[in-house]
Amino acid sequence: MFDKYLIVDKSLRNTGPTNAPAGFAFEAKLGYYRGLGLSMIEDLAISIDGEPVARSAIRFDEGPGAITLDQMETAFDRRWAFGAPAVISVEHPGGLTPGWHSLSLTERLRVSYLPFPALNSTSKSLEII
Amino acid sequence: MKSQIKRGVSLYSFQEEMFLGQMSIEDCVAFAASIGARGIEILPEQNMPTFPNIDEAQIDWWKGLMAKYGTELTCYDMFLDSKIRKDRLMTDEEQVNSIVRDLRLCNRLGIRNMRILVFVRPEILGQCVPFAEELDVHMGVEVHAPWHIEHAWILRTIEEADRRGTRHLGILPDMGIFMKHYPPVYRARFERQGARPEVAQFIVDQHEQKVMAEYTIYEVAVKMQGNKAEIAMAETLRHSPYSNPKRIREYIPYFRHIQAKFYEMNADCTDPSIAYDEVVRELAAGGWDGYLSSEYEGNRWIQDVYEVDSREQVRRQHKMFERLIAAGQAAP
Numbered sequence: 001m002f003d004k005y006l007i008v009d010k011s012l013r014n015t016g017p018t019n020a021p022a023g024f025a026f027e028a029k030l031g032y033y034r035g036l037g038l039s040m041i042e043d044l045a046i047s048i049d050g051e052p053v054a055r056s057a058i059r060f061d062e063g064p065g066a067i068t069l070d071q072m073e074t075a076f077d078r079r080w081a082f083g084a085p086a087v088i089s090v091e092h093p094g095g096l097t098p099g100w101h102s103l104s105l106t107e108r109l110r111v112s113y114l115p116f117p118a119l120n121s122t123s124k125s126l127e128i129i
Numbered sequence: 130m131k132s133q134i135k136r137g138v139s140l141y142s143f144q145e146e147m148f149l150g151q152m153s154i155e156d157c158v159a160f161a162a163s164i165g166a167r168g169i170e171i172l173p174e175q176n177m178p179t180f181p182n183i184d185e186a187q188i189d190w191w192k193g194l195m196a197k198y199g200t201e202l203t204c205y206d207m208f209l210d211s212k213i214r215k216d217r218l219m220t221d222e223e224q225v226n227s228i229v230r231d232l233r234l235c236n237r238l239g240i241r242n243m244r245i246l247v248f249v250r251p252e253i254l255g256q257c258v259p260f261a262e263e264l265d266v267h268m269g270v271e272v273h274a275p276w277h278i279e280h281a282w283i284l285r286t287i288e289e290a291d292r293r294g295t296r297h298l299g300i301l302p303d304m305g306i307f308m309k310h311y312p313p314v315y316r317a318r319f320e321r322q323g324a325r326p327e328v329a330q331f332i333v334d335q336h337e338q339k340v341m342a343e344y345t346i347y348e349v350a351v352k353m354q355g356n357k358a359e360i361a362m363a364e365t366l367r368h369s370p371y372s373n374p375k376r377i378r379e380y381i382p383y384f385r386h387i388q389a390k391f392y393e394m395n396a397d398c399t400d401p402s403i404a405y406d407e408v409v410r411e412l413a414a415g416g417w418d419g420y421l422s423s424e425y426e427g428n429r430w431i432q433d434v435y436e437v438d439s440r441e442q443v444r445r446q447h448k449m450f451e452r453l454i455a456a457g458q459a460a461p
Contacts (some may be wrong), residue, residue: 001429002148033144034174041212073215081178083148112212113248 002031003122006105008085012126014095021095023057024128027085031107031120035082035120038062038075040110042117046090047104053090062086100127132457134409136450137168137203138443139175139388142425145437147175148256158198158356160440164447168203169195170244170386173234181230188237203420204242204301204386205235205266209249215251221253228257228268236264244301245270247282251289254298261297262374267385269301277306283286287383299383303424305390306372309404311336314394314430315365322358332363342366354416367428374407378415385419387412392427394445398452406453413457421450 011129016022028044030036044060046053059066062080066089070076080086088105102125109118138161152160154176158169173180177187195201209227211244219227228249235243243253243261245268254268255308261268265318270286272278283300290298312335320329328349335345342363349355349363395401409421428437 001144002430005149029148033141033148034172035178035180035206036174037210037213040210041213042215076213079180082175083150090370110212110215112208112210113246 001033002029003120004105005029006031006120006122007103007124007126010095010126010129011085013129014102015089016095021092023090023092025087025089025097026103026126027084028105028107028122029085030080030087030109032076032109032111033082035053035079035084036109036111037080038067038072038080040112041072041080041107042110043106043108044069044088045104045106045108046088047102048090049095049102052091057091059089060086061089070075093126096128098128100125132413132454133416133451134216134412134454134457135168135418135420136166136447137170137336137420137422138166139204139206139422139424141170141172141206142348142423142443143431143439144175145428145439154333157192158194158200160443162198162200164444165446165451166423166443167200167291168255168422169200169296170203170204170206170388170420170422171238171240172206173364174206174208183234183237191238200292201385202238202240203422205231205238206241206244207231207246209236210331219387224249225256228253229260232257232260232264232266232268235266241265242267242269242301244388246387247271247273247276251285254286255289255293258293258295258298262295266297268298269384269386270299271301271303272306273303274305274308274370277367277370278302278376279372287380289381296382299385300380301384301386301388302377302380303388303390304403304405304408305411306370307374307404307408308369308402309371310402311369312402312430314393314427315362318430318433319358319362322361323356324358324362326358326447328353328355328359329362332359332366335364336369339371342369371404374411375414377408378411381412381415381417387419387421389421389446389450390424390426391429391442391446392425393440394449398445398448400446400449409450409453409457413454423447 011027014021104123107120346363
């Protein structure tokens with residue numbers, strides 16, 4: 001219902017030392033009309049310039065601190081609030097080259113009243129800031 | 130007889146603007162008040178970022194907001210995360226505890242109606258009845274398309290309420306169950322996605338004739354070799370029922386609040402799709418005195434090409450409500 005708005009504009013940046021970036025990060029919102037506990041975020045699938053990123057290389061932080069997607073599965077006391085950007089970071093030695101990159105994100109949610117997983121998907125071209 | 134039907138708005142209606150940070154909760158309430166909508170329905174899991182941890186200062190803030198604009202909180206939309214764990218479903222006891230948590234928060238906010246998601250099992254709700262009675266909150270199971278008021282699953286809740294002799298368990302109709310005509314915004318989006326106009330027209334015609342969905346889906350998918358958008362459009366028919374407005378009056382004792390779902394209003398403040406004229410006539414004739422609470426859900430159908438203006442859509446719906454409620458008052 002909010003697919004086109006999932007990735008926050010102008011949020012893509014490299015992480016770590018400027019001369020030796022450890023990866024990249026961007027901000028994203030939950031594509032749902034309410035907030036959701038992190039344990040129900042089953043997966044955040046990311047591709048950068050067409051290349052899928054390993055699940056283990058992804059970290060998520062809605063505020064209290066970055067955790068892995070596996071750790072999110074039991075983070076029962078944390079929530080991704082409605083409309084609130086979270087920082088998603090990716091281990092990607094060397095970071096991204098200056099300029100524009102194609103970023104894809106698919107959020108797979110376990111919504112209790114739906115018989116199937118909810119999927120929110122988007123692709124966006126962003127410039128490294 | 131003077132109709133006592135009241136007009137309200139669910140904050141669900143402004144999800145587009147709130148998601149994008151273009152409207153605050155106060156903006157939504159101020160707008161509702163400006164069009165004479167005095168009832169505010171909330172989704173705590175949408176509107177309270179710290180949910181479920183809500184302190185007294187937050188409760189006071191909500192109450193102060195209502196006092197400031199002369200509005201009242203009408204309904205609390207609950208959720209139940211029965212799949213919070215990956216490895217198993219919540220036990221029945223955990224489900225009851227989650228609902229009781231919501232009933233308590235609902236009571237603290239001074240709200241007397243709770244929207245219960247339709248998937249919650251009636252026997253779970255039965256176990257919650259003593260708490261609902263103590264906290265004086267009516268638990269209304271959302272009658273949402275493709276269910277309808279006399280669907281066997283909904284009747285189980287009615288039976289549970291009757292068996293317990295309680296007035297704190299019942300239903301909460303969502304007006305999407307009265308889809309008399311196929312929504313033009315649905316059709317337009319499927320056409321933008323590649324549905325051929327003649328196939329789209331066939332699907333609309335089939336809906337207009339109330340042909341059972343599976344016939345149309347087979348026609349489109351197999352006989353017409355429909356493309357992805359056409360098949361998806363045909364499949365929406367499974368969730369687009371027109372149930373009989375005349376049946377709602379008999380169930381008035383079981384509901385105190387209505388979610389006034391809509392997808393788009395015409396410029397002349399009529400609804401092209403949902404049979405509000407027929408439903409409001411029945412409600413007025415039956416002496417129903419609850420809130421028609423706007424639930425605008427058109428954003429997802431137009432946001433690919435248009436700027437969403439939820440305020441204008443809600444304003445138009447309330448013009449229609451004013452007209453239909455007045456017409457109900459004039460009726461003998």
